[in-house]
Amino acid sequence: MMIDAAEGEEQERVIDSLAGAAVAGTPELAEGIAAFREKRRPVFDQGHD
Numbered sequence: 001m002m003i004d005a006a007e008g009e010e011q012e013r014v015i016d017s018l019a020g021a022a023v024a025g026t027p028e029l030a031e032g033i034a035a036f037r038e039k040r041r042p043v044f045d046q047g048h049d
Contacts, residue, residue, distance in 0.1 A: 023029050035042035
């Protein structure tokens with residue numbers, strides 16, 4: 001169903017939605033939001049599991 005929605009003029013919204021869902025539960029997003037609220041630069045973990 002998502003593949004069909006990606007055809008035509010809706011493509012950008014579908015891709016944006018999928019990308020948002022992919023990062024929604026990541027520690028990087030949480031750190032980015034916390035840094036924004038605290039008005040500081042984010043510190044991201046450089047180690048990959």
